[in-house]
Amino acid sequence: MSFKPISMPDFLSKKAPPNYIAGLGRGATGFTTRSDIGPAREAAPDPTADPLALAQAQAQAQAAQAKKDDDDEGRFQDPDTETGLFNTAPYEADDEEADRIYEQVDAAMDERRRARREAREKEELEKYRKERPKIQQQFADLKRGLAAVSADEWAALPEVGDLTRKKGTKKQKFDRYTPTSDVITVGGGFAGTVQSGIATSIDPKLTGGLTTPFGTASVAPGTDSGLIDFAQFGASRTAVLGKQIDQVSDADKGGSSTVDPKGYLTGLNSIITKTDAEISDMKKARQLLRSVITTNPKHAPGWIAAARLEEVAQKIVAARELAAKGCEECPLSEDIWLESARLNTTDNAKIILATAVRHIPSSVKIWLRAMSLEKEVKAQKRVLRRALEFIPNSVKIWKAAVSLEEDPEDARILLSRAVECVPLSIELWLALARLESYENAKKVLNKARAAIPTSHEIWITAAKLEEQAGNTHRVDILIKNAAEKCETEEFVATAQAIVKATIAIDVDPEDKQATWLEDAESSVSHGAVATARAIYAYALQEFPEEDGIWKKAAFLEKAHGTRESLDEILQRAVRYCPQAEVLWLMGAKEKWMGGDIEGAKQILESAFDANPNSEQIWLAAIKLEVETGEYGRAQLLLQKARTKADTDRVWMKSVMLERQLGNYDKALSLLDEALKKFPQFAKLWMIKAQIEELHLGNITAARETFAKSLKAVPKTASGAITLWILACRLEEKSGHLIKARALLEKARILIPKEPELWAESIRIESRAGNQSIAEGLISKALQDCPTSGLLWSEAILTESRPQRKARSRDALLKCENDPLVLITVARLFWAERKPDKARNWFSRAVKANPDLGDAWAWWLKFESVQEGDNTKVMQDVISKCVAAEPHHGERWQAASKDLKNTGKSVEEILKMIASGLPVTV
Structure with missing residues (x-):
């Protein structure tokens, strides 16, 4: 098997692109050395060089630098704020118009924002002024207060000394005294007795001829008056300090410590740490007050202010010293004595106040303050009686002395003496009268009236006393000069007498009636019914023929009185105002409501004699007969009324009675006769149509009656709207919905802006199931009558349940x-x-x-x-x-x-x- 060799990437053999930096994509950068950026500073020109070549080189360098600066300026310019881009372009009319339009737009935008900007700036300025007020604003209230200062007060202001610091003057240097140590004293050559290298006495020859440097009073008996043993003083001081340390540390040895740790910590917590500003303010205030008490030491408020400043600074000892100094300088000021007593303990305050009463024996405040410092009642009585020796005419001290007496007999004796010393005090006379029996109280009040004849409180108290004893006939005599309501204190007769005596004071004759009626209504609103009754009684004495006052008085009795009181006032009213029909009718109704039918008939008979042609009295008599079932007598009365009081309402009552009795033919005949006399009375047409429709079943006749009524009754007459609605309902019952709509539309045209007509149109559509049409009518109706509660109620009820709350909110905004x-x-x-x-x-x-x-x-x-x-x-x-x-x-x-x-x-x-x-x- 043979392996094919791996070929290398072709791009490695290629040349790198321009500006390529290896590793820049992954964040790696190369090093920068001095050779990359050149020398740190330019080389100095060679002085041996050719001057012409040197000048050319400098010119080339400056041109290169200028070109670089131009490039940098363009490179770092913000694209959003570019300027000079079109400086070379021609400025034409279009450019000018564009600039003008932009300026107008900017001005319009600035005008739109100006109100908000000004409001914001004003708010920021107010906030700034509130946080950093001017000196003028800080003292504005004090400046306003200076307006109330009188010329005498200005003249009484003390002169302030010259506190200025003139330039060049040297500051006054105060002498400093530093205590000399014992070692220096001995080493200084004091030729005294020396024991173990320590001087224990001073040679009297070095004292300059004085017997002793500290006076003979400071030398203990049996010692040499010319020698002072410093060693003994130091040893005593050391012993006292050691004793205090032993007492503090006694708790560690199982003993009882004299230091309360809880109280000590509480005292630490109560210490108020003051800021530097507060300390600076106190220093300034202290300097000002020191100037006040220095320039005018007889000014007691200055001493008080200085003492209170030291109290605020928690320097109570300094405050007491300033107060004591103020008492010495101003011994006739009761305020400084009271301030000094306040700053001291109770025992010291007693001593201070005892000194004060020697200087100011007539000061009531000092005596009362001294009394308050005593804890036992016996001591308080002793202080007050001592005060009464100096101030027998002080009401406050007499009242305080009486209040300490627990036995009423002792209090009465004190008050007897008090009214002799202070005969013009109303409070003391009244207090004495309360403690006396009826006969003695009368004597006391007689003396009080003789001493203070203008006091209304004494007169009122006397009236209350007579009423309490059952002598109400004397109340009017006593209350001739009194003018205060006493009904709230349950003295009704006194209150009524006061009203009688004062109701006509300072009231113009032409304003009497209106003023008294307003007073009576105000009393009723406050619950003072008896006072209102007294006002009405007095007003009726002045205006007995004013039926309006009689009506208000009768309504008051109906609401707050009894049937007997109401009947009594109505009988009086009809005697003075026989032509007032309302008063007769009220009397008859009250008799009827009380079950006295015969009494009601008698009142109406008397009313007939006084008002033979009164429609209301005739109708009231007829209604009384109908309600009691006397239909025959009612028909006879109606027959008489149609001749004596020939009105549309009398005819209507006649028709209604016949309709109620089932005499429809007679009712129709009366209607025909009445409509000839009163063709514009809508109710007669309504009754006729209802008889024809409901009782006779003649729909055609009823429709004709409505047609005639709509032509005869004016659209502005009372009942015209009801006629249109009843005619519409008749057509709706007959199944003629289109005709009913047409009638309502015609009615809305003839009588616009009537909510009842719109509501009836909406209900017809709702009853017919045309909900969408009904909603459209509601919108139109609310546009035509936006404040109608009837239409808003219909609108709320036609909305779906989730929308009803919002609809009701709109309704309350329109008609609350x-x-x-x-x-x-x-x-x-x-x-x-x-x-x-x-x-x-x-x-x-x-x-x-x-x-x-x-x-x-x-x-x-x-x-x-x-x-x-x-x-x-x-x-x-x-x-x-x-x-x-x-x-x-x-x-x-x-x-x-x-x-x-x-x-x-x-x-x-x-x-x-x-x-x-x-x-x-």
Whole structure:
């Protein structure tokens, strides 16, 4: 077997490409030596060479270097910021226009960003000023405070000494005293007694003739007054220091240490480390305050400020010394004495205050501070009684002394003396009256009124005292100069007397009625019913023929009084205002609601005598007869009313009574006669069409009636919209959906921007199953009536469940307090099982419009489902609805005007409507 030799690659025999560096692809590079880059510096020119050749060589080198620099400049230029590329090209008109356009674009962009840039710069500047305020800003509040400084205060400012440091003046050098050691003293030649090389005494001859260098008082008895034993002093000092060290280290030997380690560590933690800036500020403040107390040592606030500075610096000893010095310089300033007492311990403070009262015996603050330092009550009493010897007219000290007495008899004795010393103190008189019996209290208050006749507090206290004793007839006499309400303190008669005495003070005659009514309403809103009742009573005395005041007073009694009080005020009202029909009707209704039918009839008979042609009184009398089942008398009254009070409502009531009794022919005949007199009264047309449709079954006649009514009743008249809706529903029931749509479209053209017409169009399409058409109508309706709660409610309910919340949010933005929207939102929360929120929204709905019966029905339905057998909550809703007496609402009007529900109460109608409402949304 033969082996073929391995052939070598052909590229190894070839020449390497230009700029090839072996190993560069894998990161290997060769070495660079000095021979590769040339010499480190240029060789110096040979001075022996030819000068002409040397100049030519230098010129060539400079040209080569310039060319290299030009190449480098082009090589390292940033392509994004190239300049000079077209410098050689001609600058034409197109280039100029392009440059101008670019400049305009840049200016427009800069203008767009200017507002944001300026706002950002302003914010940054404000932040910078806040962090680094100017000196002027730091002292702005102090400058404003200087405006309140009077001229006398300016003049009282102390003169500041010359603290300037003039150039060239030498600083004052203070003498320095350095204690001399014992060895130097002995070595200096003191010719005293020397023991073992140590001087133990000084020769009295070296003292310059003095008996002793330190005075005779410092020499112990029995010793030489001219000699001081330094060795004995040093030994004593050493002994004391050793004793302290032994006490500290006693704990290591099993003994008790005098150092509390916990307290020591706590003390270390309480040490506040101050920064260099704070220390510098304290030094500056200390220098300023030293200047103040030096230039004006009689300025007590300066001493106080200096002491407090040392206290802040935790130099309590220096603070006490400054306070003590201030007491010496300003002995008549109570503030410096109090400051000194505060800085010292309790025992020292007592001594300081005892000294203070010698200088200022009339200072109430110092006596009270001294009293507070005593721990025992007996000592406190002793201090206060001593104070009363110097300041018998101080109310504060008398009050403090009385407050320390535990026995009421001792307190009464003190107060008796107090009112003699301070007869103008109202508090002391009142306190004494409270401690006395009824008879003595009257005497005390009589003396108080004689001493302070202008004090309303004393008059009010006297009135309260009389009322408490049952003498209410004296209250009006006592409260002639008092003017404060006392109803909150449960003194009703006093409050009413105050109102009578003060209600007419400073009130213009033309503003009396309005002002008093506002005051009464304000009192009712604050819960002061008795005060409001007194205001109305006084106002009725001034304006007895104003039926508006009588109405408000009657409503107040109806809401907060009794049936008897309401009946009494209504009887008085009709005597003064017999032409006020509302007052007669209120009286008759209250009698009727109370079960007194005969009393109600008597009131109405009296009302007929005063107002023979009053439509309201006639209708009230007819309603009373109908409700009590006296239909014959009601028909007779209606017959009389049609002659004496010939109005459209009287005719309508006549027709309704005949319809209720089933006399349809008579009702139609009355309708024909009434429509001749009142062709524009929409309700008469409605009743006629309903009789023809529902009772007689004559659809054609009903359609003709609606056609005539739509022509006869103006589009702006009341009930015109209802006529169009009823005519549309008649066509819908008959199966003529196209005609119903046409009627509604015509109605929307004639009466634009009416939510009821849009809502009826939407509901017709929904009932017909045309949901897409209904949604389109909703969009158009909301564009035409964007603030209609009825349309927004329909829009919310037609949306899918996920979209209802967003739709309800839009509705609340457009009509926030619309009761229909609030009811719909409450129903949404009800469906989401959030009963608390649903209850809150139902409550908001009935507060927004208490006259909307549908809102009460929905709330009662919710509570019946939510609470189950909890009749208390349901009864609360029912009672509130009965008090509101609603009259409006789609479902409410349909149920209340139905002949089947004639005679039913508000509660019965409410329960009937609530039972028919759906549970789900």
